[in-house]
Amino acid sequence: QVQLVESGGGLVQAGGSLRLSCAASGRTLSRNAMGWLRQAPGKEREFVAIISWGGNSTIYPESVKGRFTVSRDNAKSTVFLQMNSLKPEDTAAYYCAASAQPQANPMRPYYGLDYWGKGTLVTVSS
Numbered sequence: 101q102v103q104l105v106e107s108g109g110g111l112v113q114a115g116g117s118l119r120l121s122c123a124a125s126g127r128t129l130s131r132n133a134m135g136w137l138r139q140a141p142g143k144e145r146e147f148v149a150i151i152s153w154g155g156n157s158t159i160y161p162e163s164v165k166g167r168f169t170v171s172r173d174n175a176k177s178t179v180f181l182q183m184n185s186l187k188p189e190d191t192a193a194y195y196c197a198a199s200a201q202p203q204a205n206p207m208r209p210y211y212g213l214d215y216w217g218k219g220t221l222v223t224v225s226s
Contacts, residue, residue: 102126104196109220112186120181122196130174133199135213136181138192147210153202186224193219
């Protein structure tokens with residue numbers, strides 16, 4: 101059974117940057133797409149980013165495109181989310197997620213990111 105553990109959350113001022121990390125354990129995920137979701141207080145969980153198993157394909161929603169970058173290191177079973185130009189509306193719990201498939205699946209909720217970690221909190225102050 102896969103375990104996903106996020107780290108790197110915290111408090112940052114608007115315009116600042118944070119880098120989230122996600123360590124996967126339990127089984128190798130080098131052949132699985134991985135990504136990030138987030139959930140703000142009182143709102144539904146939303147898709148943030150996904151990266152294919154080989155790292156050559158990424159998808160972002162318009163709300164973070166150009167500011168967030170997802171990457172992965174399969175040798176270390178780690179996925180990253182670099183967040184720049186942060187805004188107060190980016191405040192949320194951020195969840196690392198894994199798919200059972202190697203690529204994003206647009207026919208599935210969250211592009212198929214079905215397995216989630218426990219999350220790390222990001223707070224952006226204005």
